[in-house]
Amino acid sequence: MDGLPGLKEIQRAAELVYRTMPATPQYSWPLINERAGAEVWVKHENHAPVGAFKLRGGLVYMDWLRRARPEVTTVVSATRGNHGQSIALAAAKSGIRAVIVVPQGNSEEKNRAMQTLGAELVVHGEDFQAALEHAVRLEKENGWHWVPSYHRLLATGVATYALEFLSTCPELDTVYVPIGMGSGISGMIAVRDALGLKTKIVGVTSTLAPASALSFAAGKVVEHAVSTRIADGVSCRRPDETAVAVFRAGLERIIEVNDDEVEEAMRIYFADTHNVAEGAGAIGLAGLLRDRGAGGRRVGTVLTGGNVDSAVFAGVLAGRAVK
Incomplete structure (x- = not known):
């Protein structure tokens, strides 16, 4: 970058x-x-x-991904909520599957919003950093595309x-x-x-x-x-x-x-x-x-x-x- x-x-x-x-x-x-x-x-x-x-960033990122990496079918990211909603909506608009990792005890309403927008939710870890590290592991294990929180x-x-x-x-x-x-x-x-x-x-x-x-x-x-x-x-x-x-x-x-x-x-x-x-x-x-x-x-x-x-x-x- x-x-x-x-x-x-x-x-x-x-x-x-x-x-x-x-x-x-x-x-x-x-x-x-x-x-x-x-x-x-x-x-x-x-x-x-x-x-x-956050939606603004997700829209720009997913538009680039769809054009530059058309072989990508699944993205994975970590969030406390707003980044995840952004990625979920933007991925859905681009026809891409989104897996979002959140920490334990995350906002219930944000979790439901992400799921309603089409994200598959994974709950892991006690804080955002632990969720992020798990999302990186999922990327490597499954060959998914990692969407960072800063880019x-x-x-x-x-x-x-x-x-x-x-x-x-x-x-x-x-x-x-x-x-x-x-x-x-x-x-x-x-x-x-x-x-x-x-x-x-x-x-x-x-x-x-x-x-x-x-x-x-x-x-x-x-x-x-x-x-x-x-x-x-x-x-x-x-x-x-x-x-x-x-x-x-x-x-x-x-x-x-x-x-x-x-x-x-x-x-x-x-x-x-x-x-x-x-x-x-x-x-x-x-x-x-x-x-x-x-x-x-x-x-x-x-x-x-x-x-x-x-x-x-x-x-x-x-x-x-x-x-």
């Missing part, structure tokens, strides 16, 4: 993405502006067909949300973006650089999933255990080496927030906008609010997904800590 995509490549990806979904909206919500003490723009990727931004084509696809966002909003001083395996924030960096903007990009992750922040600080991949109870979408135990290099080159810094702050951001999204955000989907707002005043007068964030189990969300709204 060489570097990040340029503007023309992202524009071509957008043409492909828009065959399946429209551009998602971005709004500035007065109540959030009041809380943040700034003009805040929210990119609503929770409005995508699978409820999260240049995935980043190219999801960069289309950043192109919509940064092309539409007034120039932002800072944008706060969740960091999971890194495709979403890499897409934001690619578009910022391609458009020649001065916008600072701040990554946001969990204090209980600090591997990306530790890797960013160290300049190399650092593995660390994950224990977040709510932000499963950023539950990365071992970051991708290429992604870390992209972070180091393009990010201003990384902020870590705790689970209580993430749950409060979920409540704020619902109270102030009546949008549902999963933990990782709200973590960017949590970082923005933690950083109140430091990002400038006009800032942005991405509500990356709204796929949270009903019982979990009910508990968050009621102020009960998720177990």
